[in-house]
Amino acid sequence: MAYKIGYLGPKGTFTKIAVDAIFNGDEKKGYTTIPECMDAVEQEEIKYAVLPLENAIEGTVNLTLDYLIEKKPLKIISEVIVPIRQHLMVHPSHVKDWKNIEVIHSHPHAIAQCHHFLHEDMKQVRTESVSSTGAAAKYVSEHPELKVGAIANHLAAEEYGLSIVKKDIHDFTNNHTRFVVLHKYASELFSKKLEVKGYKTTLMITLPSDHPGALHQVLSAFAWRKVNLSKIESRPMKTGLGNYFFLIDIEQKMDDVLIPNAIAELESLGCSVEVLGSYPYFLFNGLSLQV
Numbered sequence: 001m002a003y004k005i006g007y008l009g010p011k012g013t014f015t016k017i018a019v020d021a022i023f024n025g026d027e028k029k030g031y032t033t034i035p036e037c038m039d040a041v042e043q044e045e046i047k048y049a050v051l052p053l054e055n056a057i058e059g060t061v062n063l064t065l066d067y068l069i070e071k072k073p074l075k076i077i078s079e080v081i082v083p084i085r086q087h088l089m090v091h092p093s094h095v096k097d098w099k100n101i102e103v104i105h106s107h108p109h110a111i112a113q114c115h116h117f118l119h120e121d122m123k124q125v126r127t128e129s130v131s132s133t134g135a136a137a138k139y140v141s142e143h144p145e146l147k148v149g150a151i152a153n154h155l156a157a158e159e160y161g162l163s164i165v166k167k168d169i170h171d172f173t174n175n176h177t178r179f180v181v182l183h184k185y186a187s188e189l190f191s192k193k194l195e196v197k198g199y200k201t202t203l204m205i206t207l208p209s210d211h212p213g214a215l216h217q218v219l220s221a222f223a224w225r226k227v228n229l230s231k232i233e234s235r236p237m238k239t240g241l242g243n244y245f246f247l248i249d250i251e252q253k254m255d256d257v258l259i260p261n262a263i264a265e266l267e268s269l270g271c272s273v274e275v276l277g278s279y280p281y282f283l284f285n286g287l288s289l290q291v
């Protein structure tokens, strides 16, 4: 195994910031898409994949979640939360006439985080979704002949020699993204660089069909045990309208009593429960995100 860690690449993505926040060393390989990166872990081409899971403004990165559900063998073994600052950048030859750009490239999540700016200040400009913010920056650097810009972070601007013409264009200041480390086997991954902030356990719960009050009973299995939940989300099962499963983040690590008993209670109600991971999480203060 030549590379140990995969991430949504190329260099200059936010995911690369997350990888570098957790891991030392340079055995890191950028993949063009999220599924490619997950496949590489499953096929043991790499040991770990670092991928975005949820953004504070835009919500879940559905591709990561949906593919994780389909590729059930992969487990979440760690999480890092990274501050996100989006900037508009152009090729240095367009700095003076940047207001005349015709297209802005970026990852769809990054475009969505900057809707106000795009709507109010860049009305005449078309947006084009690409595989990552880093890929957008790379494209702009390779096409000085085009009137094109990218939404990306300042490391991408440095990496690809672009000029930032408008800083902090994301709609809300408290912008963060959760990145997860995925592995083929359940375990816990600690960082030599960051302190553990806490633990989470993520469950995927499928309710029995036509069971009135099932979600209420699921929640009460945690509530009366005083088990704190930090997130609940429903996702379509893709088997027809109205069929959902639920993802629940518990704000503690898997123990011997409380969580197993809550799971047993849910199973006795006819729910199916899968543990997607029980893992430490870290906060990266984002010093490297300064411009």
Ligand SMILES: O=C(O)C(=O)C[C@]1(C(=O)O)C=C[C@@H](O)C=C1
Binding pocket: 008, 012, 013, 014, 015, 016, 052, 055, 061, 084, 107, 109, 110, 131, 132, 133, 134, 177
């Ligand atoms: O395109 C990147 O730079 C990514 O790492 C992906 C991604 C995402 O999927 O949400 C990560 C963080 C930001 O929220 C914007 C884009």
